[in-house]
Amino acid sequence: MRIGVLNDGSGPYSDLSGLRSMAAAQLAVEDFNASSPGGEPPFQVEIRYADHQNKADIGAEIVRRWVDTEGVSAVVDVPNTSVALAVNEIMRDRDRVFLGSSVASSDLTGPKCAATTVQWTFDTWALANATGSAVVADGGDSWFFLTADYAFGQALERDASDVVRRSGGKVLGSVRHPLGAPDFSSFLLRAQSSGAKVIGLANAGGDAVTAIKQAREFGVLNEGRSLAGLLVFLSDVHSLGLETAQGLRLTEAFYWDLNERTRDWSRRFAERVGGSMPTMNHAGVYSSVLAYLNAVAAVGPTAGGTRVVDRMKETAIDDPLFGPVTIRPDGRVIHAMYLFQVKPPERSSQPWDYYDLVSTIPAEKAFRPIEDGGCPLVK
Structure with missing residues (x-):
C-alpha cells in the first residue's frame, strides 16, 4: 500500500506542510500498525514524497506517474488549490483516493466534489x-x-x-x-x-x-x-x-495545546522534526491517513478508491486530534x-x-x- 505526500517543499507553503508532513504520515502508519490485532498490520505501507512547486502541471505529472506506474493508491496533503483541483480529477478518473487535508478551496466539496475525495482539515x-x-x-x-x-x-x-x-x-x-x-x-x-x-x-x-x-x-x-x-x-x-x-x-x-491528546501527539511529532510543533496541516495529514488506513483494513487493500471513501463516510471516527469526526456525502469532514x-x-x-x-x-x-x-x- 503506497501513499504519496504531495506539497510545497521549498516555496511559501513549505513551513506549514513541506517535509514535516512526511513525519505526520509516518506517525499515522506507526499508530495504525500498533493498533492492528497482535501488532501485525494486515498490509505494509510505504510513504512517498514529492514537491509540486506550486505548479498544477508538475503536480499532475507526479500524480499520474505515481498512480499509473508506481502503484500509489492515495495522495495526501496538497496545499495549493490549483494543484489540488488537478489532482482531484486524476484520482477521480482512476478511482484512487485523494485526502485533501491541506486544500483550502470550498469548491472541492462543492461543484468539484468527487466520490474519491475527502477534504479533512479546513476550507475557505x-x-x-x-x-x-x-x-x-x-x-x-x-x-x-x-x-x-x-x-x-x-x-x-x-x-x-x-x-x-x-x-x-x-x-x-x-x-x-x-x-x-x-x-x-x-x-x-x-x-x-x-x-x-x-x-x-x-x-x-x-x-x-x-x-x-x-x-x-x-x-x-x-x-x-x-x-x-x-x-x-x-x-x-x-x-x-x-x-x-x-x-x-x-x-x-x-x-x-488544546488538550492532553493534542499535546501528547504534538510532542511526538516535535521529536521527529527537530522541535517544531505541528500546524493544522500536519495534524490533517496524520488524521486523514490514519482514517484511510483503517478503512482499507476494513474493505481490503484491493478495493477501489470509491469503496474506501464510502467506508470512511459510513464510520463515525473518534479522532485523537480533531475529536468526533464524520464525513459527509460531499466529502467534507465535519469537526469543531x-x-x-x-x-x-x-x-x-x-x-x-x-x-x-x-x-x-x-x-x-x-x-x-x-x-x-x-x-x-x-x-
Missing part, C-alpha cells in the same frame, strides 16, 4: 465564516482584501466577502498579488487609501507573513485599522514572532473549528505558547451547509 468557507463574522461583530465593518492571485485566494476572498456582507459589513475593494511576492508596499498603500477598517489577507504561508510584517513596518495599521488573517498557521506566527503577531485573530482546526487570538509576548509561558482560545465553533456550525455547496453527489 469555514475560515471566512469564523474570522469574518467575529471581526465584523467587533466593529470591523469595512474591508479591503489582499488576495493571492490564483484559485485559493480568489475562493477565500469570495467566501469572506459573502460573510462580511451577510454580517452587515461592506467590501470596499481588493487587490491581487502574485504568489511569493517579496514586496507588499503598493498593495498595502491601496488598502490604506480605501479607508477600510480591516485589511483581509486572502493569502497564506510566506505571503501572509510578509504582508503582516510590512503592514507593521509601514504603519498601515494606525488610525484604528486592523488585519484579519483568513488563513494563518502556527508556523506563520512562529516566523513573525509574538511582538509582531500579537492581537491577530485567526481560525484553525487544530492547535497543539476554533477562533484564536495571538498572545502578547509577556503572556507566553513556554515555547510555542502562542494562542488564546476565543471561541469554539461547534461541528454542526463550522462548515457550509451541505445543501448550499452544489456538490453533484448530494441528492
Whole structure:
C-alpha cells in the first residue's frame, strides 16, 4: 500500500506542510500498525514524497506517474488549490483516493466534489465564516482584501466577502498579488487609501507573513485599522514572532495545546522534526491517513478508491486530534473549528505558547451547509 505526500517543499507553503508532513504520515502508519490485532498490520505501507512547486502541471505529472506506474493508491496533503483541483480529477478518473487535508478551496466539496475525495482539515468557507463574522461583530465593518492571485485566494476572498456582507459589513475593494511576492508596499498603500477598517489577507504561508510584517513596518495599521488573517498557521506566527503577531485573530482546526491528546501527539511529532510543533496541516495529514488506513483494513487493500471513501463516510471516527469526526456525502469532514487570538509576548509561558482560545465553533456550525455547496453527489 503506497501513499504519496504531495506539497510545497521549498516555496511559501513549505513551513506549514513541506517535509514535516512526511513525519505526520509516518506517525499515522506507526499508530495504525500498533493498533492492528497482535501488532501485525494486515498490509505494509510505504510513504512517498514529492514537491509540486506550486505548479498544477508538475503536480499532475507526479500524480499520474505515481498512480499509473508506481502503484500509489492515495495522495495526501496538497496545499495549493490549483494543484489540488488537478489532482482531484486524476484520482477521480482512476478511482484512487485523494485526502485533501491541506486544500483550502470550498469548491472541492462543492461543484468539484468527487466520490474519491475527502477534504479533512479546513476550507475557505469555514475560515471566512469564523474570522469574518467575529471581526465584523467587533466593529470591523469595512474591508479591503489582499488576495493571492490564483484559485485559493480568489475562493477565500469570495467566501469572506459573502460573510462580511451577510454580517452587515461592506467590501470596499481588493487587490491581487502574485504568489511569493517579496514586496507588499503598493498593495498595502491601496488598502490604506480605501479607508477600510480591516485589511483581509486572502493569502497564506510566506505571503501572509510578509504582508503582516510590512503592514507593521509601514504603519498601515494606525488610525484604528486592523488585519484579519483568513488563513494563518502556527508556523506563520512562529516566523513573525509574538511582538509582531500579537492581537491577530485567526481560525484553525487544530492547535497543539488544546488538550492532553493534542499535546501528547504534538510532542511526538516535535521529536521527529527537530522541535517544531505541528500546524493544522500536519495534524490533517496524520488524521486523514490514519482514517484511510483503517478503512482499507476494513474493505481490503484491493478495493477501489470509491469503496474506501464510502467506508470512511459510513464510520463515525473518534479522532485523537480533531475529536468526533464524520464525513459527509460531499466529502467534507465535519469537526469543531476554533477562533484564536495571538498572545502578547509577556503572556507566553513556554515555547510555542502562542494562542488564546476565543471561541469554539461547534461541528454542526463550522462548515457550509451541505445543501448550499452544489456538490453533484448530494441528492
